[in-house]
Amino acid sequence: MPEFLSPDLQAFRDRVATLARDTLTGLRDDPQLAPSVRTQRVRDASQAAGIYTLTQVRDTPALTMLVVRDTLASHGVGSLRGLFGEEAGVLEGVGEPLRTTHLLPLLAGDKRTGFAFTEPADAPRPTWARVDGDELVINGRKSYVTGGLDASFLAALVEVDGEGPAMVIIDTDRPGVSIERRFESLDGSHHAAFRFDDVRVPKHHAIGAPGQGRTRALARISEVRRALAADCVGTAAWIIDLVAESLRRPRRGGVPADSERIRLRYGEMRIDAYAARSMVYRTARLTDAGHDTVNESIASKVFATEVAGKIADSAVQLVGGEALVVGHPLEAAIRRLRTLRLAEGETDTLRVNVSRGHLDLGKGRI
Numbered sequence: 001m002p003e004f005l006s007p008d009l010q011a012f013r014d015r016v017a018t019l020a021r022d023t024l025t026g027l028r029d030d031p032q033l034a035p036s037v038r039t040q041r042v043r044d045a046s047q048a049a050g051i052y053t054l055t056q057v058r059d060t061p062a063l064t065m066l067v068v069r070d071t072l073a074s075h076g077v078g079s080l081r082g083l084f085g086e087e088a089g090v091l092e093g094v095g096e097p098l099r100t101t102h103l104l105p106l107l108a109g110d111k112r113t114g115f116a117f118t119e120p121a122d123a124p125r126p127t128w129a130r131v132d133g134d135e136l137v138i139n140g141r142k143s144y145v146t147g148g149l150d151a152s153f154l155a156a157l158v159e160v161d162g163e164g165p166a167m168v169i170i171d172t173d174r175p176g177v178s179i180e181r182r183f184e185s186l187d188g189s190h191h192a193a194f195r196f197d198d199v200r201v202p203k204h205h206a207i208g209a210p211g212q213g214r215t216r217a218l219a220r221i222s223e224v225r226r227a228l229a230a231d232c233v234g235t236a237a238w239i240i241d242l243v244a245e246s247l248r249r250p251r252r253g254g255v256p257a258d259s260e261r262i263r264l265r266y267g268e269m270r271i272d273a274y275a276a277r278s279m280v281y282r283t284a285r286l287t288d289a290g291h292d293t294v295n296e297s298i299a300s301k302v303f304a305t306e307v308a309g310k311i312a313d314s315a316v317q318l319v320g321g322e323a324l325v326v327g328h329p330l331e332a333a334i335r336r337l338r339t340l341r342l343a344e345g346e347t348d349t350l351r352v353n354v355s356r357g358h359l360d361l362g363k364g365r366i
């Protein structure tokens, strides 16, 4: 529950809310700001408030991250660029030489990375590597790497012959790495599809024990799924506030908030948001208590993204055509939220994973 936070966390939440209200909304809405200047100002403000590095340190509790993301999103500023520092991701805890060559430059903002997990539907086999002395020789394709165009290196899931799946660091300037396609998705984010033809990387670029790549990737994915769920419950609250404001404004024929038909829809939005928010907070608390929350993180991600999408859709219906005018806050929200039911795991695939978690592995709570 968002209630029963420690006094310290309550105070932190209030500081984040003040930052969102007093600084970030202004930066979001200033049409004169160039995108790079906006990002820099957001970064400066976030650093000054002690938010920026939360994603970079290993011991930030899941509940703290949730409170921050929920609070930012409930003020409509959760998706601003520059709020959070680059995360270690699969490089978390990595030893030398990768620590010096990749992890530290990544955390310092000197290098960028992309997460290469998804294969194109027509790939004959998942991206694979053979071992050749001290090197891995990689072949294959990855289809949807967010930020891939600017990435100095990829963290890619690769099937290593005889060893199993590994997360492998592939520098994008290596011979044999090429970009097959660059594209933008509905939410305005940029992606690249990569091809690997006999790309040679040092064997130590495979992170962790042989065969543990998928587990390592999944540990990271659970974190990202919880982050998306947090953003969705905050965004849902923000949308619900926008709708309430709109419903109270008199229109031709009366005040919409007085209509029972409208109240029915609005009540449904609130009930869905309440369920999603409760779920996401429970999952964060279980995570901080040291439980395995792979299934609960999946459940939160699926439910929160579906609920936020449904709420945004109903909101447009209640506010009316004005909400679809390009530049209206709901128009941007609906585009962004729609992508989240595919990113970091497609909804139906994840539902099947939760079933597998319980039926085959005896995991997961209700």
Ligand SMILES: Cc1cc2nc3c(=O)[nH]c(=O)nc-3n(C[C@H](O)[C@H](O)[C@H](O)COP(=O)(O)OP(=O)(O)OC[C@H]3O[C@@H](n4cnc5c(N)ncnc54)[C@H](O)[C@@H]3O)c2cc1C
Residues within 6 Å of the ligand: 114, 115, 116, 117, 118, 119, 120, 121, 144, 145, 146, 147, 185, 187, 189, 339, 340, 342, 343, 344, 345, 346, 348, 349
């Ligand atoms: C905004 C955005 C950002 C993304 N960023 C990244 C990224 O940085 N890195 C990355 O690796 N990926 C990224 N992705 C890709 C994302 O992870 C995939 O889109 C997602 O996993 C679904 O894969 P897919 O698009 O190939 O669809 P599919 O897996 O082909 O799914 C399409 C439909 O087919 C169904 N389906 C699939 N397989 C079967 C089957 N065997 N039987 C029955 N039904 C099936 C699914 O349930 C679904 O309904 C991103 C996607 C988006 C939208």
